[in-house]
Amino acid sequence: MNKHLMVGMIACLFAALSTGCAQYENKRGVEVTWQDDVTRHLVPGETSRKDVLKLLGPPSQVISLEEETVLYYLFERSRGNGVILILYNRMEIETHYDRAILFFDANDVLTDYATKIDEAAQA
């Protein structure tokens, strides 16, 4: 067999063997504990900060404005898929954020709150 043809075929084989695909997942933040069955226990004007910390655990961030405090919970989830074909490579990464925010007045009583669990991220 021609030497050039042989080298070419080996290179092609090498290229074919070097291709692949990739999947990627990255999770950061606090565990999601703000599902509906938990948040139905949260009642503005009644629930205390102590109750919330007991239900949801330590937050990602605490923000204060004089006597008011805000607890912020965040869980960040990234998912990626990719193809590696040497000649053409493509990666797609989607990031979704599950989060909860709770406001407390000077007496440590819940005044406002909102939660979100991104369904797309869980699918």
Add this chain to the structure above:
Amino acid sequence: MKRRRLSSLTTVLTLALLLSACTQWRYELGTRVSPDLLPEDDPDITLTQVLAKLGPPLRMSAAGEGYVLAWEFWKIREDTFGLSLGAMGADLFSVDWGNAHMHGEFLLVTFNRQHQMTGRAFARWSNKAGGGQAIQPLVGLVSLVDVEDMVDILPQHKWGAGLLRPLPQAINAQSRPDMGQSGVERRGTPNGVGQRSLE
């Protein structure tokens, strides 16, 4: 003769295959922002109503006599094309092209101490985020596209660690926009001026 041409063609094609490559990265961060859910001229809208419509914000801070809340969505596209001898074991010559594009949506809403909305601003943009071309004859040193700062994790994850940073950053913690006490900042904000310039 015909066979020789065929083998030469195969070798050239194989070399081209091994030496060149196109890479695409696609990032999508968060979910689309819907500013239409907030009536622009309603002075009586409350924090409770805004949270019910938009959900928890992605960025938040106490600011003066109230709060500032921000929702954001990003779509970033990075394309690079290169031809290099690196695959042949000789990092001597490379020709590269790179381009980045971003689409952003950012909604900022401010509230007073009584949790009444005092203002709102929304921006949507779609433009080029950078790029370039390079011929690097000896060593490939320059990265043409860099969007790492745009796809970083949210600052809430670094809140506690923020107070343990090296001195210039730790001293500036009360002024940092990612600590939740002095405003918020968008992704990609340069730190050469403003609240981080002393770090």
